[in-house]
Amino acid sequence: GAGVSQSPRYKVAKxxxxxxxxxxxISGHVSLFWYQQALGQGPEFLTYFQNEAQLDKSxxxxxxxxxxxxxxxxxxxxIQRTQQEDSAVYLCASSPGRVAASYEQYFGPGTRLTVT
Amino acid sequence: EDKVVQSPLSLVVHEGDTVTLNCSYEVTNFRSLLWYKQEKKAPTFLFMLTSSGIEKKSGRLSSILDKKELFSILNITATQTGDSAVYLCATTTSGTYKYIFGTGTRLKVLA
Structure with a gap:
């Protein structure tokens, strides 16, 4: 595909x-990141994959x-047993290289999760 | 604890103005600093800086890193309404995979 895609774009959960x-x-990208972005904040790192290996989930x-x-x-x-504090935009990003810090990341459009 | 601080938090200017956005950082084993533009959802990459004093330039945007004073600036000259966005700064460190983002500077350019 042309870029990183995420689905669903919006999710409301009780x-x-x-x-x-x-x-x-993006096809062929080795590195994949997940971020959580609360309203008015910068993205917060959640976890990192290099191919299928989850190398950082801190x-x-x-x-x-x-x-x-x-x-x-x-x-x-x-996300199991969602809580209201989980409400945020969840961004995914991919990067072509293994040494993640040496390459720019390409972000998807995000999934906006609202927990009611 | 590693942290990235951006200032100002928000800025309103008129078309044609020049703006300077600031990013300061305190991280262990600093490797690189990146600037992103976030208009709606997905941040888009602007610059990656690893060496002090070397300006990176792309059109009306430019950025420079000072590793001694631990900060970077992003300059936008002759601003246009299309520059309105949140500008994010992030750092990477050797030995980890984390990108640590600041809270961003919200720039609004008025026609």
């Missing part, structure tokens, strides 16, 4: 529901958050 957010990175706020990239391409961020 408190306590589980949600799954999908990211399709930003996941709790054990309710889980991410996977089983075949090294599409990634899913799952």
């Amino acid at each position: 408190r306590g529901q589980d949600v799954a957010l999908r990211c399709d990175p 930003g996941l706020p709790s054990d309710r958050f889980f991410a996977e990239r089983p075949e090294g391409s599409v990634s899913t961020l799952k």
Whole structure:
């Protein structure tokens, strides 16, 4: 595809529901990042994949958050038992290289999650 | 704790003005600093800076890094309404995969 795509673009969940957010990175990109962006804030790092390996998950706020990239391409961020504080835009970004810090990231349009 | 601070938080100017956005950082094992423009949802890449004193330029935008004083500036000359956006600064560090973002500067350019 031409760029990073994410689905759904908008998700409303009732408190306590589980949600799954999908990211399709640019084809061939090795690195994939998930971020959480609250209103008026910069993106906050959640987790990083190099191909299918999750090399850094230090930003996941709790054990309710889980991410996977089983075949090294599409990634899913799952949030279990959603809470109101999970309401945010979830951004996915991909990058061509392995040494993530040496390459620019390409961001998707994000998924706006609202927990009611 | 690593942190990136941007100033001002918001700025309103008129078309044709020149603006300077600031980004200061305190990070361990600094590797690079990046600038992004965020208009609606997806931040788009502007510059990556790794060396002090070397200006990067793209059209009316330019940026420079000072690794001694731990800051970077983003200059936009002859601003246009299309420059209205949030400008984000982020740092990367050696040995980790994290990009640490500031809260952004919201720029509004009036016609």
